[in-house]
Amino acid sequence: MRPELGSVLGRPPDQPFRLRQLPGRARGALSVLGQVTRLAWRASRPLTLALGAMSLLTGLVPAATAAVAALVIDAVVVAVRDGPAGPDAGGRILLLVGLQFLVAGLNSAGGAVRSIVERLLGDRLTLTVQLDVMDHASRLELPFFERSSSYDLLRQAQQEAASRPMSMLSLTFAQLQGLVTLVSLGALLFGLSPLLTLLALLAPIPVFVSDARFRRRMFEFAIWASPLRRRMQYVSNLVTTDTAAKEIKLFGLGPHFVDSFRTWGEDLYRRTRRLVTARNLGIAGWGLLATGLGSLGFLYAVRQALAGRLTVGDLVLCSAALIGVQAAAQTLLLGLSAMYQDSLYLATLRSFLTVPAGAEQPDGGQPLHPGPGHVVFENVSFGYPGSPTLALHDVSLEIPPGTTLAVVGRNGAGKSTLIKLLCGLYQPATGRVRLDGQDLREVAPDRLRAEIGAVFQDYVSYQATAAENIGLGDVTRLDDRTRVVASADQAGARGFIERLPQGFDSQLGRWFGEGVEVSGGEWQRIALGRAFMRDARLLVLDEPTAALDAQAEFELFERVRRLAAGRTAVYISHRFSTVRQADRVLLLDGGRIREYGTHDELMADNGEYARLFRLQALAYTETPGPLGTGGSVPPGRKPGPGPDAEPGPDVSGPGPSLTHATT
Known part of the structure; x- marks a missing residue:
C-alpha cells in the first residue's frame, strides 16, 4: 500500500x-x-x-x-x-x-x-x-552521505x-x-x-x-x-x-x-x-x-x-x-x-x-611518506552512525609490504568496512590504522587516496566515453591515451573496447548521444582499468569480479598478482578458488578476526575457512541429482564437509560464489 x-x-x-x-x-x-x-x-x-x-x-x-x-x-x-x-x-x-x-x-x-x-x-x-x-559536496566525507x-x-x-x-x-x-x-x-x-x-x-x-x-x-x-x-x-x-x-x-x-x-x-x-x-x-x-x-x-x-x-x-x-x-x-x-x-x-x-569537510587538521594534514605499502591495524573498532552494534571489534592485523590479502566472511562480517577504513573513508572509533608507520588520521585525505587504486562493489558506470571512463582513475592523466590504453589492457578491457564503433572514443551508456551499452562484466573491467590508472602503492578490490564469468575472474586475478608485484593488494572475493591464490587470507566473523594465515595454514588448521572451502568445492565434485534431491558423493570420498572430511580437491580454476551479497 x-x-x-x-x-x-x-x-x-x-x-x-x-x-x-x-x-x-x-x-x-x-x-x-x-x-x-x-x-x-x-x-x-x-x-x-x-x-x-x-x-x-x-x-x-x-x-x-x-x-x-x-x-x-x-x-x-x-x-x-x-x-x-x-x-x-x-x-x-x-x-x-x-x-x-x-x-x-x-x-x-x-x-x-x-x-x-x-x-x-x-x-x-x-x-x-x-x-x-x-x-x-565533493569535499564532504562519506558519513555525511549515509544519513537521511x-x-x-x-x-x-x-x-x-x-x-x-x-x-x-x-x-x-x-x-x-x-x-x-x-x-x-x-x-x-x-x-x-x-x-x-x-x-x-x-x-x-x-x-x-x-x-x-x-x-x-x-x-x-x-x-x-x-x-x-x-x-x-x-x-x-x-x-x-x-x-x-x-x-x-x-x-x-x-x-x-x-x-x-x-x-x-x-x-x-x-x-x-x-x-x-x-x-x-x-x-x-x-x-x-x-x-x-x-x-x-x-x-x-x-x-x-x-x-x-x-x-x-x-x-x-x-x-x-x-x-x-x-x-x-x-x-x-x-x-x-x-x-x-x-x-x-x-x-x-x-x-x-558549513558542514565540516572531514576531520579538521590545523596544518591540512601531513604528506604521505614514501614506503612499500606496510599496513597495520592496531586494536581498531568501528560502528556506523546510528547503529547500536560495532561493525569491527578490536581488529589487529598486519599486512606486510607487497602482500596480496584476500578477505572472506559471511554477510555483514565487516569486510567492506575494513576496506573503507583502509581507504580513509571512515575513521576508527578506537585504535588506529597505519600505512608505512603513519597514522592515517594525520595524513591529508587527498594525499592518502592518491596512493590507492580501488574498485568497489558498487562501482560507477560513467555516462562518458570509454577513454574517459578509464582515465577518470587519474584525472591528471585523463588525456594520456597511451596510459589509458595500457590500463584497459591490464584490466582485460582493451579488446572489447577496440571493437566498439569508435573504439576508445565510443560513448558508453544511453543517456547522451549515440551511446553504446555494454554488459555488466564489461563495465566491471572498465572500472578495473580505472583502478589501474594510478601507480598506487595500495590496490583495493571490493568484490571486483561479481559480474565476471569464472574464466574472466581467474584471468583477472592472475593479472592482479603480476601487477601487484611490489605493491600491497587487498581484495574481497567469495570464490575460494580465487582466494587461495592470495598470499594471505583473512576470515572475518561478526566484525572480529576469526582466522588469518596462508591458504595452506588455514586448511591445515581445519577451522571455519577449511569448512567453507570444502563446502564450496562440493559444487565441483558432487554428481548432480534431480533438482532439490542433492547428488551422489564421488567414489573414494567421505560424505559432507566437517572435521572428519578429507581435504577437498585442488580447485585451481574458478569456483562458484559463496554468496552474492556483500557487507
Whole structure:
C-alpha cells in the first residue's frame, strides 16, 4: 500500500505569527541585502556595479515623470488662461514635452540595459552558488552521505541553487530601485501634503503583515515536504531511467510507482493550494483597504485643489505621487517579506556549506611518506552512525609490504568496512590504522587516496566515453591515451573496447548521444582499468569480479598478482578458488578476526575457512541429482564437509560464489 503523505512526514508545521516577531524578521530580511550583494560581487564586480547604477537611474524615473507631467499641465493651463497675449507658452510646452520624451527614453533604455545586466549577473550568480554547493559536496566525507537528514539538507541547497539566486538578485536590486522611487516621490508628495505622505506610507502595512505571516509558513512547508519531494524524485528516476527498467518491466511496477507519485503529488498540491489561496486572499483583502485609503487621500487632494491651495498640475502630481509612494512602500514591505524568506534559504545554504569537510587538521594534514605499502591495524573498532552494534571489534592485523590479502566472511562480517577504513573513508572509533608507520588520521585525505587504486562493489558506470571512463582513475592523466590504453589492457578491457564503433572514443551508456551499452562484466573491467590508472602503492578490490564469468575472474586475478608485484593488494572475493591464490587470507566473523594465515595454514588448521572451502568445492565434485534431491558423493570420498572430511580437491580454476551479497 502507498503511505499517505501524513503518515510519511507527520503534520506540517503551523506556528502562529506574532507581531513581536516583526523586528527579528526585518533584521533577517535586511541581512539578505548584504549577503546577496557580497555573492553578486563575487560573481562579477562590473555587472554588480552596472546593475546598481541602473537601479538608481530607473528608481528616479517615476518622480521625474510625475514632476515633468505636472509642469506640462500647469503650462497648458497658463496658456489657456492667458491666451495669445501671454508669454511664449507654446515654446515652454514644447520644451517640457521634449523633456518628458527624454525621461521616457531614458526609462526605456535604462530598463533594457537593466534587464540585460540583471540576466547576465543572475546567470553568473546562479553558477557561483551551484559551484559552491558542488565544490563543498565533493569535499564532504562519506558519513555525511549515509544519513537521511544530510540528503534533505543537500536537496534543499541544491534544488534552490538553480533558481533562488536569480530571485534574490532581482529582489535585492528591485528593493534598491524601490527605495529610490519612494524617497524621490515621497519628497515631492511631502512638499505638497505631509498628511498624504504619512497616509501613503501606512496604508501598505496590513498587506505586509499578512504576507509575512504566510511567507514563513510557506518556507516551513517547503522544509517539511522536502523528504517527500526527494522520495517522489526517487520514484520518478526509477521509472524514467534505465537503472531499474528490467525489474520494473518484469514485475509490472510501473503503474504502482506512477500511482504512488500521483497520490503524493496530489496530496502536496492540495496542501499547497490551501496555503497559496489563503495567502493571496489575505493580501487581496488588505490590498482593498490600502486602495480605499488611497482613494480617500485623493479626495482630500481634490478638495485642496478646489480650495485653491493646489494647482491642476499640483493635483496631477499629488495623484501620481500618492499612488507611486503607496505602491513603492507596498513593494518595499512585500519585498522585505520575500527577502525574509530568502534569508531562511540562505540560512539553509549556510548550514550546508558549513558542514565540516572531514576531520579538521590545523596544518591540512601531513604528506604521505614514501614506503612499500606496510599496513597495520592496531586494536581498531568501528560502528556506523546510528547503529547500536560495532561493525569491527578490536581488529589487529598486519599486512606486510607487497602482500596480496584476500578477505572472506559471511554477510555483514565487516569486510567492506575494513576496506573503507583502509581507504580513509571512515575513521576508527578506537585504535588506529597505519600505512608505512603513519597514522592515517594525520595524513591529508587527498594525499592518502592518491596512493590507492580501488574498485568497489558498487562501482560507477560513467555516462562518458570509454577513454574517459578509464582515465577518470587519474584525472591528471585523463588525456594520456597511451596510459589509458595500457590500463584497459591490464584490466582485460582493451579488446572489447577496440571493437566498439569508435573504439576508445565510443560513448558508453544511453543517456547522451549515440551511446553504446555494454554488459555488466564489461563495465566491471572498465572500472578495473580505472583502478589501474594510478601507480598506487595500495590496490583495493571490493568484490571486483561479481559480474565476471569464472574464466574472466581467474584471468583477472592472475593479472592482479603480476601487477601487484611490489605493491600491497587487498581484495574481497567469495570464490575460494580465487582466494587461495592470495598470499594471505583473512576470515572475518561478526566484525572480529576469526582466522588469518596462508591458504595452506588455514586448511591445515581445519577451522571455519577449511569448512567453507570444502563446502564450496562440493559444487565441483558432487554428481548432480534431480533438482532439490542433492547428488551422489564421488567414489573414494567421505560424505559432507566437517572435521572428519578429507581435504577437498585442488580447485585451481574458478569456483562458484559463496554468496552474492556483500557487507
